[in-house]
């Protein structure tokens with residue numbers, strides 16, 4: 268019987284046997300095995316051996332209000348009891364979606380006109396790309412379909428959003444990107460800036476690269492530009508001074524839309540409610556997810572201005588319907604949790620907390636620059652990274668990823684969950700983190716770094 272069912276064993280063995288993990292070397296997982304998290308509370312999580320860690324990444328840059336927030340649990344329960352599911356297909360609607368759409372329009376950093384609900388960051392970006400094409404057709408511009416994103420940008424993993432993503436892992440062997448998606452270089456001054464070039468000059472060069480690409484392809488073929496205010500998964504890349512002003516000047520010249528992917532930056536991460544505010548971005552479209560519900564339930568939203576929505580509405584009238592939407596888009600439980608989550612962020616002023624505790628934490632990280640292994644410390648609000656190098660003069664490492672992996676392992680040994688992106692160690696804790704907890708987190712970073720030196 269045992270041979271037939273093959274059930275039983277430890278949780279680790281059962282995980283290896285049955286569970287194909289996201290973003291993992293699937294073959295190696297069988298040797299390495301899982302880290303099983305059983306419980307979360309505040310900024311901490313506990314594994315199945317009872318060991319407690321600071322969740323220095325807020326899960327996946329996402330659990331803003333921390334784990335086990337009673338108000339979110341109660342909001343979800345109340346909504347489950349009242350109306351556990353309804354949809355917004357056709358002309359159907361429900362209270363939580365109506366309320367939350369209105370709240371989003373209310374807090375938008377620039378005048379916005381409509382909200383469309385989806386379930387993940389990838390779905391939202393995918394949907395926006397479809398909307399961009401639909402809109403170009405509506406405007407009688409069938410050739411205006413190409414979009415420009417950036418190397419090291421991250422926008423998700425569906426066919427369209429993985430195409431927008433500018434990371435090799437998301438393209439290789441997936442036959443991506445789609446050929447309507449083009450990429451310009453990442454705005455990482457420390458890595459990409461030329462000797463003697465100022466940050467501002469580098470930003471000018473980035474904008475020139477964008478304009479050159481637009482002119483090469485033909486401005487009439489380019490519909491939209493996609494950017495995260497701060498690149499997250501690409502390595503916490505903070506834009507250089509003046510970057511988005513210069514980029515937006517180019518986009519305006521050629522009538523190109525700006526899509527701000529605020530999936531990580533949105534809801535306080537950068538020390539403002541939105542990353543667009545931090546960097547003076549005036550987006551036509553905003554993509555929101557993750558901290559929108561502190562990831563207690565899957566939920567995402569697209570906010571758009573009239574310039575974007577108007578032609579789409581006209582086209583849906585011409586065709587008879589806007590033929591797009593997801594069963595769970597705007598899910599009442601998600602919307603109820605999102606409303607409560609936003610209320611918590613506002614009442615506790617977690618945006619200010621991100622600004623203040625973030626500045627304190629980053630100032631302490633700056634002190635690590637004297638380490639022979641620290642090439643750069645970067646960040647804004649409560650998102651930061653330290654870039655490890657073997658040779659500070661050349662900013663180089665012999666084996667990319669080795670130091671990052673070692674640092675990640677040292678941090679974990681010392682009780683902090685971080686994430687290494689090649690040789691950058693990223694920190695993105697829950698927005699509720701206190702100054703004392705940030706100090707504790709810093710001590711672990713300093714200790715782990717010393718172990719590597």
Ligand code: PLP
Nearest residue numbers: 387388389421422423528530531
């Ligand atoms: N956009 C950004 C900026 C992200 O960081 C992510 C996920 O990390 C996504 C989109 C994709 O979101 P999801 O994983 O929910 O599909």
